[in-house]
Amino acid sequence: MSAPTTTAVRPLRIGPLVSATPVVLAPMAGITNTAYRQLCREQGEGFYVSEMITSRALVERTPETMRLISFTPAERPRSLQLYGVDPLTVAKAVEMIVAEDLADHVDLNFGCPVPKVTRKGGGSALPWKADLFRQIVRGAVTEASRGGVPVTVKMRKGIDDDHLTYLQAGRTAEQEGVAAVALHGRTASQHYSGHADWDAIARLRETVTSIPVLGNGDIWSAEDALDMVQRTGVDGVVVGRGCLGRPWLFADLEAGFAGRPERVRPGLRQVTQVLRRHAELLCEFYEDELRGCRDIRKHISWYFKGYAVGGDMRARLGLVDTLEALDELIADLDLDQPYPGAAAEGSRGRAGSPQARVALPEGWLESRELTGAAAEMIRQAELSVSGG
Numbered sequence: 001m002s003a004p005t006t007t008a009v010r011p012l013r014i015g016p017l018v019s020a021t022p023v024v025l026a027p028m029a030g031i032t033n034t035a036y037r038q039l040c041r042e043q044g045e046g047f048y049v050s051e052m053i054t055s056r057a058l059v060e061r062t063p064e065t066m067r068l069i070s071f072t073p074a075e076r077p078r079s080l081q082l083y084g085v086d087p088l089t090v091a092k093a094v095e096m097i098v099a100e101d102l103a104d105h106v107d108l109n110f111g112c113p114v115p116k117v118t119r120k121g122g123g124s125a126l127p128w129k130a131d132l133f134r135q136i137v138r139g140a141v142t143e144a145s146r147g148g149v150p151v152t153v154k155m156r157k158g159i160d161d162d163h164l165t166y167l168q169a170g171r172t173a174e175q176e177g178v179a180a181v182a183l184h185g186r187t188a189s190q191h192y193s194g195h196a197d198w199d200a201i202a203r204l205r206e207t208v209t210s211i212p213v214l215g216n217g218d219i220w221s222a223e224d225a226l227d228m229v230q231r232t233g234v235d236g237v238v239v240g241r242g243c244l245g246r247p248w249l250f251a252d253l254e255a256g257f258a259g260r261p262e263r264v265r266p267g268l269r270q271v272t273q274v275l276r277r278h279a280e281l282l283c284e285f286y287e288d289e290l291r292g293c294r295d296i297r298k299h300i301s302w303y304f305k306g307y308a309v310g311g312d313m314r315a316r317l318g319l320v321d322t323l324e325a326l327d328e329l330i331a332d333l334d335l336d337q338p339y340p341g342a343a344a345e346g347s348r349g350r351a352g353s354p355q356a357r358v359a360l361p362e363g364w365l366e367s368r369e370l371t372g373a374a375a376e377m378i379r380q381a382e383l384s385v386s387g388g
Contacts, residue, residue, distance in 0.1 A: 015149075024236065024238045026239060039281060055093035081106075095143045107151075118188055119359035124156040127155060128165055152181065183201050189354060189355045190354055215234040219242050225256060241347070247274060251264050361377040
């Protein structure tokens, strides 16, 4: 099965960093740790971003955060996503990243739709407070520039269709010196449901003209990525749920953007080999075989999507606690199964349901300025939270 060739696109430049393939792995909580980033990076070139790191937790050097920001020697460039709501704390976190050479690229999270983040004014809720957004971006860029580290911004369209922020936020980020902006074409209220608004991504590309603009949402294949670039004019794509259980998607993306027709269509034997390597890398990452095997469990359904693996076997695989047990179960599968085609493709991961009302601090939408109860609430927002 092959795809038609296409015209090769330009490399993606984020400050001084360049990738011949204009692709970014989106930060995903509990997914894009060192193990998964390494697995994806082996498939193709791109920027592979860490899980979201809370700026306060980084400044306070909490043990879990310090483990999450670890990169292997082979990871270059090192891309770290930072979350924060207080300009001073975010600036201190970036200062620490630069002073201690913890990353080569910092991505600021303004896209997380998780209620425990938005109800404290963080993530996709924050750009509504335009001055606060500007202060955070300005402080991060100022500190990062001392070490030549580029800063990028990832955001959503806004809180809901009545409270859109992406065009103003994009202009502000550009004015404050960020190296690129990425837009997930959904609002916080959509979570991951429905379809991404590629027209909004195109409007942002028309608005922000001096730096790269990246598109995110509904990229399940190399053809989707090429289609997004053609339809919106973006400089590259951000891939999230589309690569779950399919790290070889990055090989397809590299080939597609280079104008080559080949695509990876693995049979079950090849799928289990990648799954087994993923499990081994997780065990190394956690330095604990049981913890690594527990983590691989959530990936099982994604890897086997479309393949004839019965419910009982899937359930047993979802309980593995050693690599040996995983090997024994894999050996019982019909490993000669070929690639199942469309059944293995398309959407994956939880989409969630549209939210009638996004969880926000009291009175958050009454003003674009940060005042009163909202200002007090924002001071409490930088707890150890995670989201995507």
